[in-house]
Amino acid sequence: MQDIIQKITTEFTNRFGEDYTLIKSPGRVNLIGEHTDYNGGFVLPAAIDKSIILALSLNSTDECRLFSLDKQEAYEADIAGEIRKSEKAWPNYLLGVVDQLRKHDYEVSGFDCVFGGNVPIGAGMSSSAALEGGVLYGLRELFDLDIGPLEMAKMAQKAENEFVGVQCGIMDQFASLNGREGYAIKLDCRSLEFEYVPFSQEQVRIVLCDTGVRRELASSEYNVRREQCEEGVGVLQKFDASITSLRDVELAFLLRHQQELDPTVFKRCKYVVEENKRVIQAGKDLAQHDLEAFGQRMYQSHAGLRFAYEVSCNELDTLVDIARDTDGVYGARMMGGGFGGCTINLVDRAQVAAFTKRIKKEYAEKMGPEIDIYQTNVSRGTHVMAETQVDIRN
Structure with missing residues (x-):
């Protein structure tokens, strides 16, 4: 992970300058409880130590300037007016978050972001939820927004549902944002009530x-x-x-x-x-x-x-x-x-x-x-x- 952090901070410095906020947003596993989330049931996920790292800063423009370290691709979008979907897949996970912030009447202007990580893509560890939660958390910090973890999870889910177009449940975003070291989360997917359950890492x-x-x-x-x-x-x-x-x-x-x-x-x-x-x-x-x-x-x-x-x-x-x-x-x-x-x-x-x-x-x-x-x-x-x-x- 240290190598990834170094690459991200170096890339950000070379592109945008030395002033940034660094966010760590984990993937997740689900210990048990599959296909129960969309049936209003229970799940038992946990955040894990494979993560997306994001470096973000304000840029005093109306431009959202993004760089994916893993894909070695840059993307820019004007976010002053209507936020439009990209033909590329990956920018939509970030743009969808900005779209949700706007829909919830939060003021967001231009920012720069470089991100990458070691959450395997497509392996079921929710790299997309880690990215959504990470950029949302980062924008909350940059713009000093009053958004709690539960509201962030809902907004990140809606970003994927409404902007990306994937009809996922809320488990992935919730677990990534609310994880606690040494604990799984028993989550009621209907009420969103939850409790932390100790997970013994000394033995297993x-x-x-x-x-x-x-x-x-x-x-x-x-x-x-x-x-x-x-x-x-x-x-x-x-x-x-x-x-x-x-x-x-x-x-x-x-x-x-x-x-x-x-x-x-x-x-x-x-x-x-x-x-x-x-x-x-x-x-x-x-x-x-x-x-x-x-x-x-x-x-x-x-x-x-x-x-x-x-x-x-x-x-x-x-x-x-x-x-x-x-x-x-x-x-x-x-x-x-x-x-x-x-x-x-x-x-x-x-x-x-x-x-x-x-x-x-x-x-x-x-x-x-x-x-x-x-x-x-x-x-x-x-x-x-x-x-x-x-x-x-x-």
């Missing part, structure tokens, strides 16, 4: 195994799953008008009305109802430092995603199967929307090297291509880096 390490698979099927099937859940809610409301989402449905009630539901819709609903219960219990497991129980819920979650929600794939299933038979692994499951991306594994710190060696070898033997593996820690949420913090390596 989070290891992410990236299949490298990026399938367009993921976005289209994501929308299908949302529609199927909404269809299920529509049917169940006929029997209980108080139901507004699958969050309100108990398993016994769902089973009583199984015959009224399309078989596929029933499977989708059953998974979501069970996953919500797993998240609640998993939070209790963490609070009691019961990693064995927590790990079993991760395996149960993957089985539900594989057989009931049907968003896994052969690559993800193979990784989970290898992990299940490896010493020192408490639990493993696919993470994210599905059809590719990463598995998340909780591994005993003393066994990480052996786990990494074995899973790379066996996956290559069974599937062919080599996988990328990332080790990460639960970390602090988005914040300003003071001059003395620049030497921090995580």
Whole structure:
């Protein structure tokens, strides 16, 4: 990370001058609770020590001047009037934040920004949310705006929904902005009430195994799953008008009305109802430092995603199967929307090297291509880096 910080500050100085504010905005993992967010349910994410670093300053113009270190691309936009989308994808994550600030009647003028980081793109660690939250946090500092973390999370989500055009839930932005070192966040995606749950990093390490698979099927099937859940809610409301989402449905009630539901819709609903219960219990497991129980819920979650929600794939299933038979692994499951991306594994710190060696070898033997593996820690949420913090390596 120190190397990235040095490159960003050097690039900023060469382009815009030596006066800047440095922001660190983390990616996130989701320990358990997949496809529950848009069903008004519970999730258990955590900010991680892979981050986007942003250097920002005011420039006394109406120009937004941006530079992506990773892409080695510059972009400029006039933000005095209507903010227009870029034909390039990456500037829209920053412009969308400016658009949201304007819609919320915050005064924002021209600024300069150089950014880059080590959050893998497309691997399910929410690099986009880290970027949105980072630039929003930075602009709050530069313009001395009175915006709390919850409002920032909502605005960052809307930037992605309305400007970028991705219909994500609020979990990613919330976790990135509100993370706390050594804690996961049990988040109620309906009320946005949350609590910090201790995550013991002395005993266990989070290891992410990236299949490298990026399938367009993921976005289209994501929308299908949302529609199927909404269809299920529509049917169940006929029997209980108080139901507004699958969050309100108990398993016994769902089973009583199984015959009224399309078989596929029933499977989708059953998974979501069970996953919500797993998240609640998993939070209790963490609070009691019961990693064995927590790990079993991760395996149960993957089985539900594989057989009931049907968003896994052969690559993800193979990784989970290898992990299940490896010493020192408490639990493993696919993470994210599905059809590719990463598995998340909780591994005993003393066994990480052996786990990494074995899973790379066996996956290559069974599937062919080599996988990328990332080790990460639960970390602090988005914040300003003071001059003395620049030497921090995580």
